[in-house]
Amino acid sequence: MGTLYYFFKEFLYNLNHHRLLTLGAVLTSVFIWVILGFFVVVYFNLFELYSSLKEDVKLVVYLQDGLAPAEIKILEERFTSEREVLTVHYVTKEEALIDFKKRLQSREDLFQNFEGNPLPAFFEVKLKDDYQTPDDFAKFAGKIKGNRGVEDIFYGKEWIEALNRFVEFVQLIGIAVGFILMIGVISMIGIIVRLTVYSKKEEIQVLKYIGASQWFIKMPLLMEGAFLGLISAGLSLIALYGIFHVLTLYAPFESLFIGAPFKAGFLPMDFMLLFLISGPFLGVIGSFFPLHKYLKSFN
Secondary structure, eight states: OHHHHHHHHHHHHHHHHTHHHHHHHHHHHHHHHHHHHHHHHHHHHHHHHHHHHHHTOOEEEEEOTTOOHHHHHHHHHHHHHSTTEEEEEEEOHHHHHHHHHHHTGGGGGGGTTOOSOOOOOEEEEEEOGGGOSHHHHHHHHHHHTTSTTEEEEEOOHHHHHHHHHHHHHHHHHHHHHHHHHHHHHHHHHHHHHHHHHHHTHHHHHHHHHTTOOHHHHHHHHHHHHHHHHHHHHHHHHHHHHHHHHHHHTSHHHHHTTTTOSSOOOOOOHHHHHHHHHHHHHHHHHHHHHHHHHHHHTTO
């Protein structure tokens, strides 16, 4: 109990002894955390958009004219039986024409010279979540293309590949930026700990002389690092939520998501908990390595 009291007392003394420096380090760390959090929020919303768009990606299997109902039923059963398929929806020629006219109702002049119905019937085939890559779509399209009665297959190959490349690019940028910013947080906390070690150089030497263990000397400083990391992450999360809330009230920001299949949102609770836990974790890392190095130099 006395050891814990000593750790806590030393921890508070260290914070109080370098008040201005600690405040500067916390504010700088908060700024870095806000930038990191901004990238996390952007990535989270982009991933939500990507997931929503993926749900709308379907293969359109155009059919030859003149197929009998029994032939259409055979094709539907064949597509449904494939392991990659989640749903199959048949659209008749009449339904295709009605939908086409609805989409282009502002251009009614286009239909004045229409004779009959030139549009084909088709199947809309949605694949399971495990088969959503461009290669999966291409393989499935190749598998069913040879079926009797299939005229053509469309699934927006270029669009799907572009969407996947964009998400992969955002992931790489996020990882690179996140790594750089985490190094910044670790460095800021490390600077505070180094200064604390040097300001207590004589006291540390006395403790080592009377037989204090390395961990007994390190623990208050590690607690300081963890506390600074927690405070920085917590304050940055509050600031980030405030900035996000203000942006959602700003009309031009809201207009970016008009027509999007989802509403822009803040980080979910599990992300926020991970954000908070990362603070003390990085704080301990930022404290441990400079401590290990500089305590050795006092030998």
